[in-house]
Amino acid sequence: xxxxxxxxxxYGDKRALDDATFTVRxxxxxxxxxxxxxxxxxxxxxxVGLDRPTRGSVTVNGKRFADHAAPLHEVGVLLDAKAxxxxxxxxxxxxxxxxxxxxxxxxxxxxxxxxxxxxxAKKRVGGFSxxxxxxxxxxxxxxxxxxxxxxxxxxxxxxxxxxxxVRTLARFLASEGRTVFLSSHLMSEMAQTADHLIVLGRGKxxxxxxxxxxxxxxxxxxVRVRSPHADHLVSLLRGxxxxxxxxxxxxxxxxxxxxxxxxxxxxxxxxxxxxxxxxVRSLEDxxxxxxxxxxxYHAGGAASGNHVAPDTQTPQGATR
Amino acid sequence: xxxTTPTRHLDRPAPxxxxxxxxxxxxxxxxxxRTLRSTWWCLAVMVAxxxxxxxxxxxxxxxxxxxxxxxxxxxxxxxQSVTVGVVFGQLVASILGALVITGEFGTGxxxxxxTAVPRRGAALVAKLIVVAVTLFVVSFIGLVVxxxxxxxxxxxxxxxxxxxxxALWKTVLGAAVSVAAIGMMALALGAIIRNGAGAIASxxxxxxxxxxxxxxxxxxxxxxxxxxxxxxxxxNASARLYDxxxxxxxxxxxxxxxxxxxxxxxxxxxxxxxxxxxLFAVAFALVKRxxx
Numbered sequence: 001x002x003x004x005x006x007x008x009x010x011y012g013d014k015r016a017l018d019d020a021t022f023t024v025r026x027x028x029x030x031x032x033x034x035x036x037x038x039x040x041x042x043x044x045x046x047x048v049g050l051d052r053p054t055r056g057s058v059t060v061n062g063k064r065f066a067d068h069a070a071p072l073h074e075v076g077v078l079l080d081a082k083a084x085x086x087x088x089x090x091x092x093x094x095x096x097x098x099x100x101x102x103x104x105x106x107x108x109x110x111x112x113x114x115x116x117x118x119x120x121a122k123k124r125v126g127g128f129s130x131x132x133x134x135x136x137x138x139x140x141x142x143x144x145x146x147x148x149x150x151x152x153x154x155x156x157x158x159x160x161x162x163x164x165x166v167r168t169l170a171r172f173l174a175s176e177g178r179t180v181f182l183s184s185h186l187m188s189e190m191a192q193t194a195d196h197l198i199v200l201g202r203g204k205x206x207x208x209x210x211x212x213x214x215x216x217x218x219x220x221x222x223v224r225v226r227s228p229h230a231d232h233l234v235s236l237l238r239g240x241x242x243x244x245x246x247x248x249x250x251x252x253x254x255x256x257x258x259x260x261x262x263x264x265x266x267x268x269x270x271x272x273x274x275x276x277x278x279x280v281r282s283l284e285d286x287x288x289x290x291x292x293x294x295x296x297y298h299a300g301g302a303a304s305g306n307h308v309a310p311d312t313q314t315p316q317g318a319t320r
Numbered sequence: 321x322x323x324t325t326p327t328r329h330l331d332r333p334a335p336x337x338x339x340x341x342x343x344x345x346x347x348x349x350x351x352x353x354r355t356l357r358s359t360w361w362c363l364a365v366m367v368a369x370x371x372x373x374x375x376x377x378x379x380x381x382x383x384x385x386x387x388x389x390x391x392x393x394x395x396x397x398x399x400q401s402v403t404v405g406v407v408f409g410q411l412v413a414s415i416l417g418a419l420v421i422t423g424e425f426g427t428g429x430x431x432x433x434x435t436a437v438p439r440r441g442a443a444l445v446a447k448l449i450v451v452a453v454t455l456f457v458v459s460f461i462g463l464v465v466x467x468x469x470x471x472x473x474x475x476x477x478x479x480x481x482x483x484x485x486x487a488l489w490k491t492v493l494g495a496a497v498s499v500a501a502i503g504m505m506a507l508a509l510g511a512i513i514r515n516g517a518g519a520i521a522s523x524x525x526x527x528x529x530x531x532x533x534x535x536x537x538x539x540x541x542x543x544x545x546x547x548x549x550x551x552x553x554x555x556n557a558s559a560r561l562y563d564x565x566x567x568x569x570x571x572x573x574x575x576x577x578x579x580x581x582x583x584x585x586x587x588x589x590x591x592x593x594x595x596x597x598x599l600f601a602v603a604f605a606l607v608k609r610x611x612x
Contacts (some may be wrong), residue, residue: 017353049438051611052433066438070339077435092355093432099348100436102338140432308417 001026002047002148002178006056009042016042018203019056024181026147029174031211032183032193035291038200040183043080044152048077060148072101072144078137078151086126090117090136093125098143111139116165119246130157148179155189166195187287200293214290222255223262226275233271237262251317255278345437345446353420353450359360362416363454365410367462373405373468374466380472394479399491399564402463406495406562407461407527407555410502413455415521417506422516422550430612440607444511448600451507452500457553459499463492491530494585498558501592502527505554508599511607527555547580552591560588 002024009017017039024030034040045051047058050245060068060075068074070131084093094108112121113134120128123243125136134157141149151170156165170193176179184190190197190211197214207214230252234244241256254262259278266273338344353359380399389397401548424430467488471481482488506523513519534550546603560583563570566585576582583591 009593045431045611048435050434052609071421071437071438073338075435079431079435083428083431083435085423085427086354086360087356087423089355090468096351096355097432097436099351100344102344129592177321230462295342 001061001152002058002181003062004043004047004056004058007043007046007052007053007058008055009039009046010054016201017046017200019052019054020199020200020203020205022205024179024198024206025150025196026179027174027177027193027320029170029180029182029193030196030198031190032181032200033185033190033287034200036185038291039154039203040200043181043200044079044150044181046075047150048075048079050079070101070144073075073099073146073149074144074200075148076141076144076146077149078134078141078154080152082093082133084136084140085105086127087124089122089124090128090139091121094140094143095137101144102141107143107145110212111142114142115139131159131162134158135162138169146178149173149181150181151182151197153184154182155184163189170221172253196301197305201286206290222253222278222279223257224251224253224275224279225273226251227260227266227271227273229271233262233266233269234267236269236271251275321561340437342405342442342446345442346449348436349443349450356423358419358423359416360414361456362412362419363458363587366412366416366455367465369408369412370405370459370462371409371466371469374403375452375469375473376399377404378470381474382477387411391477391482395482395485395488395566396564398467398470398474398481399488400563402467402488403472403491403495403562405466406459406463407559408501409499410457410527410555410558413459413499413503414527415520416455416518417451417503418510419516420611421507421510422448422514423511423517425514425612426516427546434612441604444600444604444607448504448507452504452591456496456500460492460496463495464611467492467505470595471523483532487564487566490585491562494562497589498561498592501561501596504596505599508596508603512599512601526553527544531555542577544577547577551583554592556597557583557588557591557595561585563588563591582585 003024004020007017007020008015017038020039020043031038032043043058044049045061046053047065059065065075082213085196085277088096089110091108094103094111097103098108103202110117115138117132117135117139119130125133128136134154138154143153149170151166154166154170158166165190170180170182174195182193184193194211197209197211198205199214207287217228224247225233228250230250234252234254237242237254238258239256243256244254245253247253259276263273263276265271266276362506381397381401421430424433433443434440437446438504455465458560467481467483468571471483474481502523505526506519510516510519531550531552532552534546538550538586560570563585565585
């Protein structure tokens with residue numbers, strides 16, 4: 001369980017994280033999404049006390065990370081694969097990390113086997129590929145058998161097999177009742193791995209809900225209508241909450257209105273419909289919309305929905 | 321996704337009963353020190369320079385072999401032959417001390433260290449202890465080897481070595497402590513500066529360059545405070561720590577100006593300890609506050 005309250009980090013005049021409040025719960029895989037510079041890594045570093053919050057607080061299982069008697073048993077963290085001395089072997093690195101908590105060679109051998117590093121464990125880390133470095137970082141995160149696992153971009157540099165392995169591992173750790181918090185810029189990866197999403201944009205929490213809700217929240221209700229009387233139908237539907245995008249003559253896409261309402265209105269006013277399709281967007285699109293809005297927020301005027309390219313929208317049921 | 325929170329499976333390995341302890345942090349820092357090649361290079365070079373400079377000195381010690389030299393004068397030459405390479409040993413020790421911490425900042429290892437040991441002061445103190453003990457033990461061994469080598473060479477110049485001389489062993493001990501102290505200061509500097517090249521340059525500057533600069537000033541200005549400052553800077557205070565002292569008199573010390581400080585080994589030890597404490601306090605305050 002990770003609880004952040006009004007967490008704020010200011011570097012100079014840049015707000016890396018702005019008043020973020022969220023909870024990461026045990027037993028779930030919580031995905032942490034956001035464009036580069038959104039504040040994900042900063043947040044993760046603050047959780048384990050490497051960066052000091054400018055304001056606000058963050059606790060792990062009710063206590064500040066540094067106040068735990070056995071920090072490595074509380075939180076295992078992969079911040080970046082480069083948090084290792086390049087002149088030391090993977091085995092010695094893990095042994096030194098574990099020694100602080102009285103964790104011995106047996107557990108070191110276990111995490112080396114778990115992450116598939118046996119063949120390179122005695123080699124110096126300086127010669128490791130990005131993928132091997134990532135596996136070592138995950139081995140270090142699991143060393144203390146922690147109740148909370150935090151992984152920053154864990155699939156970075158991994159081959160497809162490694163990606164599947166991380167996904168399976170994250171799901172398994174959550175199934176054991178652990179708190180699993182991982183960041184990724186790969187939305188499709190999150191769709192397959194995470195139960196819950198926290199989306200960050202410009203240091204602010206834009207969404208904090210189950211994966212499915214984030215998508216519908218970002219896409220809203222959207223329908224595609226094909227009708228010889230499209231213009232008339234649109235004039236009947238016009239309202240402050242409804243955004244209209246003309247796709248081609250006779251075809252419009254409407255946001256902020258349900259298919260039911262369009263169908264009812266068309267029937268009651270005698271408009272002929274050739275197509276009425278509820279639209280669901282992919283996770284990438286939902287995410288783009290969310291974060292793009294946060295960028296546009298400062299430029300004045302929220303998005304009207306027309307920045308979503310029609311060809312990225314797919315009929316319901318085709319995604320996920 | 322289910323609404324309920326799953327309970328932990330029984331097959332999850334039982335959480336180890338272990339916890340963070342200072343003994344564990346010390347062990348961790350020792351593992352870290354001994355598992356880097358640079359450590360062994362530094363220690364080997366340190367022993368080599370101490371022994372080599374000592375041998376070089378005693379080989380050319382015929383200069384000192386005056387007829388009728390007292391036992392005390394002979395032992396002073398022996399002490400000098402053993403400690404003549406100490407300043408170079410200190411140089412290597414300062415490189416090792418700085419590398420121990422700047423290597424972690426440079427590679428990002430420091431984030432792993434401070435995640436395992438969130439109370440950063442404990443990690444820093446453990447590093448300091450491990451570096452100090454290692455440098456003391458290894459330089460002591462180097463000095464003893466140097467003494468043995470010199471005891472084989474010096475008789476060629478009619479200088480005999482008295483191993484039972486307590487003052488000689490005090491000199492050896494003081495020299496080993498001075499090496500450890502310089503290494504500790506370099507570690508503190510490394511924690512402050514964080515950059516390897518910068519920290520090593522500063523440490524070398526203090527050990528080698530600062531005395532020369534002060535000497536230049538002193539030739540132009542013979543004020544007592546300048547003399548006193550020169551006396552307490554780390555390299556000179558450490559040299560006082562391994563003075564060969566008999567009956568409270570240093571065999572090598574030049575006459576001091578009126579009213580100026582003249583450090584004896586034990587006051588030199590206090591001065592060095594003061595330097596370590598001050599530098600470490602600054603390092604501690606910065607390391608505690610900074611984001612890493």
